[in-house]
Amino acid sequence: MNAISVQNIQKAFGSNVALKDVSFEIPKGEIFGFLGPSGSGKTTLLKILTAQLEATGGHAAVMEMPSGMMQKTAQKRRFGILTDNSGLYERLSIEENLDVFRRLYDLPKSSIDQVLHFVNLNADRKKRVNVLSKGMRQRVTLACAIIHEPELLFLDEPTSALDPVNTAHIHKGLRYLNERGTTIFLTTHDMTEAETLCERVAILHKGEIRAIGAPDELKKVHRDGTLTVELTSGEKERLSMNEDSAAAIAGWMSRGQIDRMYTNELSLGDIFIKLTGSELV
Amino acid sequence: MNVSLKRIQAIFIKDYKEFSRNYAVSIMILFPIAFALLYRSEAGDQAAIYAFIMNFSLAMLTSFVQACLIAEEKERNTLRSLMMTPASMLDVLIGKSALVFLISAAVLAFSTYLFGYETSNVMLLTAALGISIVLYTAIGTICGLYSKTLLEASLSVFPVLIIFTAGPFALAFEEQYPFLEVLRYLPSSQLSELLVAMEVGAAAGELARPLVIISIWAVVLTIISFILYKKRLMDQ
Numbered sequence: 430m431n432a433i434s435v436q437n438i439q440k441a442f443g444s445n446v447a448l449k450d451v452s453f454e455i456p457k458g459e460i461f462g463f464l465g466p467s468g469s470g471k472t473t474l475l476k477i478l479t480a481q482l483e484a485t486g487g488h489a490a491v492m493e494m495p496s497g498m499m500q501k502t503a504q505k506r507r508f509g510i511l512t513d514n515s516g517l518y519e520r521l522s523i524e525e526n527l528d529v530f531r532r533l534y535d536l537p538k539s540s541i542d543q544v545l546h547f548v549n550l551n552a553d554r555k556k557r558v559n560v561l562s563k564g565m566r567q568r569v570t571l572a573c574a575i576i577h578e579p580e581l582l583f584l585d586e587p588t589s590a591l592d593p594v595n596t597a598h599i600h601k602g603l604r605y606l607n608e609r610g611t612t613i614f615l616t617t618h619d620m621t622e623a624e625t626l627c628e629r630v631a632i633l634h635k636g637e638i639r640a641i642g643a644p645d646e647l648k649k650v651h652r653d654g655t656l657t658v659e660l661t662s663g664e665k666e667r668l669s670m671n672e673d674s675a676a677a678i679a680g681w682m683s684r685g686q687i688d689r690m691y692t693n694e695l696s697l698g699d700i701f702i703k704l705t706g707s708e709l710v
Numbered sequence: 711m712n713v714s715l716k717r718i719q720a721i722f723i724k725d726y727k728e729f730s731r732n733y734a735v736s737i738m739i740l741f742p743i744a745f746a747l748l749y750r751s752e753a754g755d756q757a758a759i760y761a762f763i764m765n766f767s768l769a770m771l772t773s774f775v776q777a778c779l780i781a782e783e784k785e786r787n788t789l790r791s792l793m794m795t796p797a798s799m800l801d802v803l804i805g806k807s808a809l810v811f812l813i814s815a816a817v818l819a820f821s822t823y824l825f826g827y828e829t830s831n832v833m834l835l836t837a838a839l840g841i842s843i844v845l846y847t848a849i850g851t852i853c854g855l856y857s858k859t860l861l862e863a864s865l866s867v868f869p870v871l872i873i874f875t876a877g878p879f880a881l882a883f884e885e886q887y888p889f890l891e892v893l894r895y896l897p898s899s900q901l902s903e904l905l906v907a908m909e910v911g912a913a914a915g916e917l918a919r920p921l922v923i924i925s926i927w928a929v930v931l932t933i934i935s936f937i938l939y940k941k942r943l944m945d946q
Binding site: 502516525530532 | 716717727728731783792796798
């Protein structure tokens with residue numbers, strides 16, 4: 430069963446085409462990453478999937494319902510969303526902000542304790558939002574998005590403002606949520622995040638999907654077919670996959686001269702640049 | 711349309727906390743009280759003076775506070791976050807308007823008491839002020855939705871304040887400038903007319919006319935604010 434199914438989605442703002450025939454499917458329970466620079470169409474797609482925008486053409490289904498139905502109350506309980514535009518009530522404390530969402534979702538008070546533990550903010554719950562650091566605010570926004578343990582979670586750059594410790598904490602929490610059945614649709618330009626968290630990724634550029642698949646699969650497809658051997662002398666040899674290379678390696682090996690040896694795979698960032706000709710910004 | 715008392719209450723409580731901590735906006739409750747105290751011993755037509763205080767208060771308190779509450783939610787993107795929760799459009803609009811309605815009703819009642827205005831028909835006065843609060847809340851919602859920032863919203867209320875408060879006074883020049891007759895249909899002019907008619911003990915028909923006109927304003931502006939809310943939030 431698919432959590433999200435997108436077929437030939439198009440979106441244009443006047444003469445400016447934001448999405449061109451985008452198609453993909455995300456099975457339930459998957460963590461799916463959408464990679465692309467600013468202006469690539471990620472946010473437009475996210476808005477279409479959450480019924481904040483209407484597509485110009487094509488069809489999108491979220492949890493087996495047309496995406497236009499996502500603004501119905503029953504459907505809104507099923508997903509959570511965090512975008513760079515998600516706001517917080519500045520004069521309220523962290524706990525009071527979460528209490529607003531708890532009441533709107535009609536949840537027990539204990540849900541606040543659970544979600545505060547999840548985002549590692551239990552000790553700061555009484556602090557007003559207007560005195561929080563950017564990273565802490567990001568964690569509060571995430572807490573608001575997941576307080577109701579949604580079936581599907583849309584995350585737009587969830588860890589962009591966080592330090593490595595908090596990023597790791599959030600990743601751990603997201604994996605925990607995913608293990609409990611939450612499908613996660615993540616947009617990011619953090620390649621490490623995509624590789625460590627996502628089962629599959631799609632590379633979006635100028636409104637088109639240029640590649641889609643598991644990070645390892647993409648790396649295999651785009652590897653350059655060479656091998657690097659680091660010798661104990663400190664030298665590095667880049668070899669092609671052929672008989673001559675095999676003979677050279679056998680020689681070094683018999684003399685105990687090999688320190689490290691690895692295939693040369695492109696990173697996701699390199700693959701993105703290769704496919705799109707532009708840097709991730 | 712999906713309406714939930716629990717969700718309305720959640721929005722009301724949140725707005726109350728924000729309002730009580732936002733002194734730049736909450737200070738507005740002092741204006742009607744100050745005006746009532748200032749004019750209480752003023753000689754002259756009590757109904758006209760009282761109507762001026764009420765009209766000024768409705769624009770300066772009701773419309774201003776509502777515009778600021780809406781614009782701040784827009785500016786900080788919290789309105790969009792609210793929209794992503796199970797709260798429906800009506801939950802949000804009723805929840806936000808309920809706070810402004812109750813604050814306005816309490817402050818106008820207290821100002822009436824301080825001013826010492828006495829009427830022969832309390833029910834009619836209550837109905838006229840109640841409907842006026844609804845329509846000025848709708849004006850505040852429209853101003854807030856049209857504004858991008860809190861500052862813009864607070865400025866956008868001033869034309870409303872000037873036109874609606876000064877409108878009844880401009881009618882004094884109606885004979886010289888006949889086009890000013892249009893100001894007679896302003897809700898503020900109708901409220902003044904109603905209060906004067908009540909004071910001279912006018913017939914039921916004469917009392918009903920201004921109330922009907924104020925009600926039409928309230929219904930039309932409320933519908934416009936609902937349509938605008940939906941449109942503004944979908945297209946941004």
